[in-house]
């Protein structure tokens with residue numbers, strides 16, 4: 001999409017308008033990955049049970065997905081549930097799964113209206129059959145959309161993904177001498193997708209928590225103190241603007257050195 005599509009969604013004179021006007025649409029991140037963190041702390045600050053933070057986090061998901069689609073991102077990946085999150089009380093896990101189901105049902109029309117393709121990354125086969133059905137339905141209904149790809153990382157672990165990729169590589173019969181980084185990436189859940197250019201984590205924690213370990217090799221990291229349920233269009237735009245000020249080097253030096261002897 002474009003600046004126009006973003007601006008038509010922002011009420012005139014709203015502070016986000018100034019942010020939207022600063023975005024360089026020629027230099028958008030191709031892929032933004034988000035660690036949605038801080039729901040429990042958001043609830044604790046209000047003396048509410050943790051699950052109320054998860055419930056409130058749905059509004060942040062809605063706003064972020066639509067902002068990202070209107071910006072014209074290629075891929076948005078949201079970390080919803082890690083393989084380590086099973087350590088939490090069963091009641092909390094149950095609420096998270098029910099919220100996911102409700103989100104998919106209520107937001108399918110928004111995904112379709114915004115031409116968003118939905119997909120899941122993670123060990124989906126370990127989730128309960130009803131959740132798998134719901135995810136499969138959302139994936140199929142949006143499969144022909146041509147706009148942004150929206151990945152939900154669910155029962156996801158970066159190390160698990162790398163192990164799964166190694167197993168798939170072996171099962172494919174590929175010979176060791178044929179394997180390189182590009183081919184290996186083709187066995188990951190994110191095969192064919194660009195790596196995240198920008199990794200956003202909310203709630204101030206300075207860690208990656210087993211998220212997209214392979215793919216974030218050269219991602220720019222942006223950490224905001226904002227707790228996930230408070231995250232909105234403004235915060236995503238601030239993240240993009242911060243990213244656009246970064247100088248990316250990929251191990252080289254900048255500015256690019258003049259080639260000695262070039263005419």
Ligand code: IPE
Pocket residue numbers: 036037038039040041042080081085096203228
């Ligand atoms: C993020 O919020 C949501 C999930 C991990 C599912 P948390 O539940 O981790 O919230 P905090 O970190 O305890 O505040």
Ligand code: IPE
Pocket residue numbers: 035036037038079080081082085205207209
């Ligand atoms: C990371 O958040 C996982 C998700 C956002 C789904 P956690 O809250 O689980 O991470 P840690 O435990 O603080 O590292």
Ligand code: MG
Pocket residue numbers: 037038039
């Ligand atoms: Mg957390």
